[in-house]
Amino acid sequence: MRRYLIMVLTFVGGLYFFLEFVLPEETGISDMVAEIGKVTLVIGGFAFLLGVINLLRLHTAKITMRRPGYHNSIALMVALFFMVIVHLWKYYANADDDDSVMRIYNLLWDRIRVPIDSTIFSLLAFYIVSAAYRSFRIKSAEAALMMGTAVIVMLGQIPMGQKVTLWLKGYETSPDWWWLAQVRVDTIREWLMQVMNAAAQRGIILGAAVGALALSMRIWLSLERGSFFDRQ
Amino acid sequence: MAEKNENEGNAWYNVLQRIDRRIISLVVFLLVSIPFFVSIPVRMEISPVVKSLYDKVEMIAEENKRSGEEKVVLLAMAWSPSVKAENEPQTAAMIEHLFRRGVKFILMSHVLPEGPLMAERIAETTAKRLGKKYGEDWVNFGYRRMATADFRAFVEDIYVMIEKDFRGTPIRDVPVMKNVSSLRDVALVFCVTGSSAHYWWIFYAQPVVRCDIGVGVTAIIGPEVRPLIDAGQVVGMMEGLSGAAQYEQLLKNPARGTRGMASQNLVHLWVIVAMALGNIGYVMERRRRKERMKELE
Amino acid sequence: MHATYAMMILIGVFCGPIVYYILVARAGRQIYIRPIPGLSAIDEAVGRATEMGRPVLYSTGLSYLNIIGLCSVAILSHVARLAARYDLRIVVPVNTYLLYPIAEESVREAYADEGKLDLFNAEDVLYVPGQFPYAAAVVGLMHREKPAANFFFGYFAAESLILAEAGSQVGAIQVAGTPDILQLPFFITACDYTIIGEEYYAATAYLTREPTMIGSLRGQDMGKVVMTTFVVLMFVFAILMGIWPGVFRSNWIVEMLLR
Numbered sequence: 001m002r003r004y005l006i007m008v009l010t011f012v013g014g015l016y017f018f019l020e021f022v023l024p025e026e027t028g029i030s031d032m033v034a035e036i037g038k039v040t041l042v043i044g045g046f047a048f049l050l051g052v053i054n055l056l057r058l059h060t061a062k063i064t065m066r067r068p069g070y071h072n073s074i075a076l077m078v079a080l081f082f083m084v085i086v087h088l089w090k091y092y093a094n095a096d097d098d099d100s101v102m103r104i105y106n107l108l109w110d111r112i113r114v115p116i117d118s119t120i121f122s123l124l125a126f127y128i129v130s131a132a133y134r135s136f137r138i139k140s141a142e143a144a145l146m147m148g149t150a151v152i153v154m155l156g157q158i159p160m161g162q163k164v165t166l167w168l169k170g171y172e173t174s175p176d177w178w179w180l181a182q183v184r185v186d187t188i189r190e191w192l193m194q195v196m197n198a199a200a201q202r203g204i205i206l207g208a209a210v211g212a213l214a215l216s217m218r219i220w221l222s223l224e225r226g227s228f229f230d231r232q
Numbered sequence: 233m234a235e236k237n238e239n240e241g242n243a244w245y246n247v248l249q250r251i252d253r254r255i256i257s258l259v260v261f262l263l264v265s266i267p268f269f270v271s272i273p274v275r276m277e278i279s280p281v282v283k284s285l286y287d288k289v290e291m292i293a294e295e296n297k298r299s300g301e302e303k304v305v306l307l308a309m310a311w312s313p314s315v316k317a318e319n320e321p322q323t324a325a326m327i328e329h330l331f332r333r334g335v336k337f338i339l340m341s342h343v344l345p346e347g348p349l350m351a352e353r354i355a356e357t358t359a360k361r362l363g364k365k366y367g368e369d370w371v372n373f374g375y376r377r378m379a380t381a382d383f384r385a386f387v388e389d390i391y392v393m394i395e396k397d398f399r400g401t402p403i404r405d406v407p408v409m410k411n412v413s414s415l416r417d418v419a420l421v422f423c424v425t426g427s428s429a430h431y432w433w434i435f436y437a438q439p440v441v442r443c444d445i446g447v448g449v450t451a452i453i454g455p456e457v458r459p460l461i462d463a464g465q466v467v468g469m470m471e472g473l474s475g476a477a478q479y480e481q482l483l484k485n486p487a488r489g490t491r492g493m494a495s496q497n498l499v500h501l502w503v504i505v506a507m508a509l510g511n512i513g514y515v516m517e518r519r520r521r522k523e524r525m526k527e528l529e
Numbered sequence: 530m531h532a533t534y535a536m537m538i539l540i541g542v543f544c545g546p547i548v549y550y551i552l553v554a555r556a557g558r559q560i561y562i563r564p565i566p567g568l569s570a571i572d573e574a575v576g577r578a579t580e581m582g583r584p585v586l587y588s589t590g591l592s593y594l595n596i597i598g599l600c601s602v603a604i605l606s607h608v609a610r611l612a613a614r615y616d617l618r619i620v621v622p623v624n625t626y627l628l629y630p631i632a633e634e635s636v637r638e639a640y641a642d643e644g645k646l647d648l649f650n651a652e653d654v655l656y657v658p659g660q661f662p663y664a665a666a667v668v669g670l671m672h673r674e675k676p677a678a679n680f681f682f683g684y685f686a687a688e689s690l691i692l693a694e695a696g697s698q699v700g701a702i703q704v705a706g707t708p709d710i711l712q713l714p715f716f717i718t719a720c721d722y723t724i725i726g727e728e729y730y731a732a733t734a735y736l737t738r739e740p741t742m743i744g745s746l747r748g749q750d751m752g753k754v755v756m757t758t759f760v761v762l763m764f765v766f767a768i769l770m771g772i773w774p775g776v777f778r779s780n781w782i783v784e785m786l787l788r
Contacts (some may be wrong), residue, residue, distance in 0.1 A: 020531075021532050021536075022537060023531070024531055025531060033381040033384065033385075034381045034382065034384075036381055037378075037379040037382045038379075038381075038382070040381075041379055044626075044627060047627045050626060050629065051656040051658065052626075055656055058652055058655065061652070114313040114316065117313040117316075118313055118316050118317060120661035120662075120664055120665050121317070121661055124687060124690055125264070125499065126260055126261075127690050128503075128690060129503050129506060130253040130256050130257065130694070131715070131718045131719055132503055132506065132507055132718075133251065133256055133506040133507060133509075134253075135719075136507045136510065137510065137511060137514045138511050138514065138515065139514075147507065147511070151507075154503060155500075155504070157474050158474070158497045158501070159274050159276050159497055160497050160501060161501075162276065162277050184277075186277045190279060193455060194281075194462065197458055198458040198459040201455060201456060201458065201459050201710060204710050204725070204726045205710065206753065206756070207727040208708040208710075208727050208729075208730070210752055210753055210756075211708070211726065211729070211730035211749060212708065212730055214543075214746070214748065215596050215600060215730040217544060217547055218742065218745055219599065223551065223742070223745070224733060224742070426687070427686055452711055456710060
């Protein structure tokens with residue numbers, strides 16, 4: 001019974017949005033879309049609470065039972081509650097820039113949150129260089145071609161790399177050698193990104209989009225199978 | 233035989249393939265840091281996609297001057313502190329350009345809450361320098377979370393979703409919003425993002441109101457935007473830090489983007505050198521292996 | 530935003546073959562799909578974790594509650610079932626609050642189905658919000674728990690390389706799948722197996738081998754064939770327009786399609 005109810009609700013929900021897309025606006029079918037959007041936001045709010053409760057439950061258990069690494073959980077709980085309190089205080093006090101609560105808020109934001117977030121992202125730079133060094137090996141002709149392309153794209157992006165072939169720009173006005181001006185790393189890079197890359201992107205996007213369409217249809221028509229979907 | 237193998241393992245071409253990742257990371261750290269202490273001049277060739285974005289803003293400014301209409305630009309700030317290194321210089325360059333040319337703009341985000349906050353700081357600092365005033369030259373709607381349906385309603389009528397700016401002032405009372413009621417009154421949407429937030433504007437806004445869209449994205453996302461530029465859906469792009477540096481060069485205002493390019497310059501060269509070292513080692517090892525195979529035969 | 534005639538034609542072009550081949554497959558016709566190494570490697574990876582007696586880590590990335598997230602949870606269900614069968618722990622960090630209860634329920638039921646509910650630990654399914662906090666948390670998990678197999682299925686952004694490299698450092702076998710193009714180079718570099726683009730959406734069909742789903746895979750491929758044929762024809766048409774503009778005109782096509 002539950003299974004059939006889910007199938008019917010899924011189908012009706014999907015059918016509404018499908019009809020809303022294909023039928024013209026004059027039918028008035030789009031009027032409910034905003035209200036449905038608000039319903040999803042409300043449901044999302046409940047789910048958000050569930051996530052926060054899970055966090056609190058997990059870390060409280062870790063602290064009370066003194067599991068390894070419980071000091072990290074203490075730090076998380078202190079940071080969580082402190083940030084919430086400061087933010088609520090700032091909001092309800094209508095604080096100005098000079099108020100102490102604003103200074104605390106700015107300290108937490110500018111001096112802690114922003115640098116920490118940027119720091120983790122900056123790890124990527126180190127990982128990319130070490131991954132590129134480790135993995136880029138000319139094991140075949142295709143690999144050699146890929147590496148050559150990568151070098152051109154990287155050189156074409158940086159001032160020092162562009163300088164290597166900048167002198168060719170002087171041939172722009174030459175009647176016989178004007179084409180040399182187009183053989184600079186930055187122009188080749190631009191061509192590779194705009195023509196070759198765009199073509200490859202389109203191919204993968206088309207495939208992925210059709211795959212997404214097929215999966216969506218299967219879910220809509222409750223044809224999807226597998227451990228998770230069977231149970232639904 | 234074992235000794236010979238051990239010697240082979242320590243051979244220079246094998247050592248080149250096994251450089252400790254800590255050494256590689258240390259070199260990256262040093263190369264990024266050098267430009268902080270040693271000034272390295274940066275002069276870039278301007279990419280066509282950056283130039284077309286710049287030209288679009290110039291065109292809006294000229295059109296406003298000619299017609300007296302005062303079209304505004306909407307800056308969608310869908311970025312967070314993690315991508316600050318790339319997106320902040322892009323935002324700063326665009327705000328500088330708009331202020332200089334007297335084009336009013338709106339700051340907002342419906343995806344990430346931090347973007348409008350950080351953009352507001354940039355706008356205030358730049359406004360102080362250029363003598364601009366909040367409310368008359370720009371307005372900040374702040375962060376307003378929107379699902380798909382809400383966003384579609386916002387595209388048709390801004391006032392349906394946004395009542396007040398981030399300072400609590402009703403937006404109908406803000407001078408910037410005098411002639412603006414929907415996205416049809418916006419000359420350009422410039423979306424700065426480190427994720428796929430630009431698709432919101434391309435999928436849901438552009439087909440309805442036919443607005444022009446420009447993007448400022450991290451370098452990782454740049455390749456994904458290229459087909460959109462080709463199709464005319466995006467008028468121009470600042471791609472990563474180099475895009476911001478090129479835009480600053482067009483403005484003749486070297487700032488964060490240009491300073492950052494000096495570091496990126498050196499690290500890119502190091503990546504090329506590291507790959508070359510690894511491959512020299514690999515090719516030599518293969519050659520030696522072939523020679524040994526021949527000897528054994 | 531409503532469908533133009535072009536959209537409706539495209540809907541027909543893609544959905545028609547899908548429906549047709551689903552019916553064909555249900556009628557009993559055998560349809561071949563090529564092996565997808567990444568999906569076949571899931572069993573191998575879990576087997577390796579069993580031999581080493583180390584847990585399995587499954588990351589849904591930044592997937593939201595959409596088809597990417599649901600597909601990730603479906604694959605998670607399969608992996609959790611395998612882990613339960615071999616008495617393994619599976620650690621599942623989830624980034625989105627909407628997906629978290631679904632993921633937890635899915636892992637719990639996988640263990641229950643294998644009769645190993647007592648092995649299920651709700652704390653192994655964690656909610657970690659934020660992109661880079663998530664990356665930092667998962668990297669820490671990898672270094673502490675030392676999983677033998679890592680699975681990355683879902684939507685990933687810049688943190689993909691951080692996760693994959695950290696997994697590579699702890700020596701785990703790694704299988705990644707994402708429909709997002711931009712992270713593919715990082716996964717291909719750092720992971721043992723990578724599932725690209727539409728292969729990700731085909732995962733449930735591939736793992737279950739259900740005729741209906743195999744039929745839909747064939748249908749989507751046929752839709753692509755039709756589309757590609759159309760693109761080639763338009764390409765030829767555009768060339769002919771350039772050579773004989775008076776004879777080959779595009780206006781009526783464009784007007785009809787955009788109406």
